[in-house]
Amino acid sequence: MRVHAVELCNGKSKPHSIQTSLLLLTLILIFLTIIPLYLLNHSQSPEPKPSPKIGISGLRSVEKVKECDVFSGRWIPYSKGPYYTNETCRLIIDQQNCMKFGRPDTEFMKWRWRPEECELPFFNAMEFLELVRGKFMAFVGDSVGRNQMQSLLCLLSSVAYPEDISHKYTSDETYFKRWFYSEYKFTLATLWSPFLVRAQDADANGHSLNSLMSLHLDKVDEAWASQIENFDYVIISAGQWFFRPLIYYINDQIVGCHNCNQEDITSVTKYYGYRMAFRTAFKTLQKRKNYKGMTILRTFSPSHFENGAWNEGGSCERTRPFTNQEKKLDGYTLEFYLTQVEELRKAEREGRKKGLKLRLLATTEAMLLRPDGHPNRYGHSRALERNTTIPDCVHWCLPGPVDTWNELLLYMLKREAWRFSVRRN
Numbered sequence: 497m498r499v500h501a502v503e504l505c506n507g508k509s510k511p512h513s514i515q516t517s518l519l520l521l522t523l524i525l526i527f528l529t530i531i532p533l534y535l536l537n538h539s540q541s542p543e544p545k546p547s548p549k550i551g552i553s554g555l556r557s558v559e560k561v562k563e564c565d566v567f568s569g570r571w572i573p574y575s576k577g578p579y580y581t582n583e584t585c586r587l588i589i590d591q592q593n594c595m596k597f598g599r600p601d602t603e604f605m606k607w608r609w610r611p612e613e614c615e616l617p618f619f620n621a622m623e624f625l626e627l628v629r630g631k632f633m634a635f636v637g638d639s640v641g642r643n644q645m646q647s648l649l650c651l652l653s654s655v656a657y658p659e660d661i662s663h664k665y666t667s668d669e670t671y672f673k674r675w676f677y678s679e680y681k682f683t684l685a686t687l688w689s690p691f692l693v694r695a696q697d698a699d700a701n702g703h704s705l706n707s708l709m710s711l712h713l714d715k716v717d718e719a720w721a722s723q724i725e726n727f728d729y730v731i732i733s734a735g736q737w738f739f740r741p742l743i744y745y746i747n748d749q750i751v752g753c754h755n756c757n758q759e760d761i762t763s764v765t766k767y768y769g770y771r772m773a774f775r776t777a778f779k780t781l782q783k784r785k786n787y788k789g790m791t792i793l794r795t796f797s798p799s800h801f802e803n804g805a806w807n808e809g810g811s812c813e814r815t816r817p818f819t820n821q822e823k824k825l826d827g828y829t830l831e832f833y834l835t836q837v838e839e840l841r842k843a844e845r846e847g848r849k850k851g852l853k854l855r856l857l858a859t860t861e862a863m864l865l866r867p868d869g870h871p872n873r874y875g876h877s878r879a880l881e882r883n884t885t886i887p888d889c890v891h892w893c894l895p896g897p898v899d900t901w902n903e904l905l906l907y908m909l910k911r912e913a914w915r916f917s918v919r920r921n
């Protein structure tokens with residue numbers, strides 16, 4: 497548990513007698529003894545006590561945030577376990593409710609992410625809700641993006657449950673969800689767009705988990721883009737859908753395909769489609785004139801099929817994380833990661849000219865080490881429910897390591913608030 501630095505401010509110092517000094521010294525010694533005892537006694541709860549805040553003139557008090565690379569690190573045992581359970585959070589969906597469907601082991605819930613340079617603060621629901629008071633936050637992407645939103649709902653559920661207001665905005669209440677925290681006037685949404693750009697089915701045999709689709713790499717998917725201008729935070733991601741057979745279009749012309757097995761079409765890599773999709777998504781956010789939000793790229797989330805691919809009988813049976821020695825970022829995971837980060841960096845430079853903030857939420861390295869965090873056979877996925885023999889090694893159990901993504905998100909929001917207040921003073 498992190499012990500926050502206690503800042504002893506002694507505004508105006510006046511000369512005082514030796515007795516006063518001794519008294520002060522004694523008081524300080526007593527204090528220094530009591531504080532560690534207090535922390536020891538109160539370290540049972542995963543919710544830490546609020547840390548000391550620094551009053552900033554003319555602004556709400558903002559906690560000092562140490563600048564730190566929170567994305568490189570390792571998983572360390574944490575015996576106290578998760579923030580919530582399948583009993584205390586009533587919003588866990590079946591796809592991610594591993595305990596409900598009989599997952600026998602619980603070790604996977606007892607790890608914390610430990611960045612190399614600092615400690616990652618615990619998630620504090622009250623703090624989060626105060627930071628997003630009156631704001632709109634959207635997760636744009638596929639079901640893994642939605643997975644993070646589901647985790648956030650549970651992390652916040654210790655303080656508040658939202659009202660489901662999806663029906664006011666969409667007829668597709670599974671893929672486009674909106675939640676409203678009335679006490680905080682905070683809107684949380686998920687906008688379904690697995691490719692970020694416009695996509696259509698292109699398979700003669702209809703849609704399936706591995707059917708051919710066409711992607712218009714230069715045309716954004718308006719399903720999310722048309723809604724985005726009101727949002728203050730947009731957490732954008734994309735992943736596994738880019739592995740399927742795809743025909744790429746630019747300017748309504750075929751420019752190539754990935755795994756499409758059509759001799760007349762030039763074969764290009766999946767990285768090309770992935771790069772262009774992010775480029776178009778970021779450009780769109782720069783161009784929408786009313787969009788003033790902060791864009792956050794949540795990086796590629798690796799899957800962990802072993803002994804075969806997802807459609808070859810592969811599964812994820814491990815019950816412990818990998819160590820940093822056992823697993824390194826490489827291969828296609830590294831390539832996907834680098835591709836999207838490159839596009840983010842380019843967009844960041846453009847965005848700066850327009851006063852738009854783009855930020856990196858780099859979860860890839862941490863999640864690569866968590867083969868134990870997936871539902872495997874203990875989740876009821878909508879897409880897979882017709883074939884329960886396919887284990888789910890893509891999504892993440894709740895509670896589980898995906899909760900760390902929101903600890904990282906809260907850290908980022910606090911860091912922004914701190915940077916902002918420092919600039920203002």
Ligand SMILES: *[C@@H]1O[C@H](CO)[C@@H](O)[C@H](O)[C@H]1NC(C)=O
Nearest residue numbers: 582583593594595596597598
């Ligand atoms: C929670 O998980 C336990 C097994 O750990 C199961 O017996 C129970 O039915 C689950 N409850 C809910 C509400 O999912």
Ligand SMILES: *[C@@H]1O[C@H](CO)[C@@H](O)[C@H](O)[C@H]1NC(C)=O
Nearest residue numbers: 806807808809882883885886
């Ligand atoms: C379910 O998936 C397995 C593994 O891919 C496959 O062998 C089997 O034929 C599928 N069953 C159905 C009913 O689709």
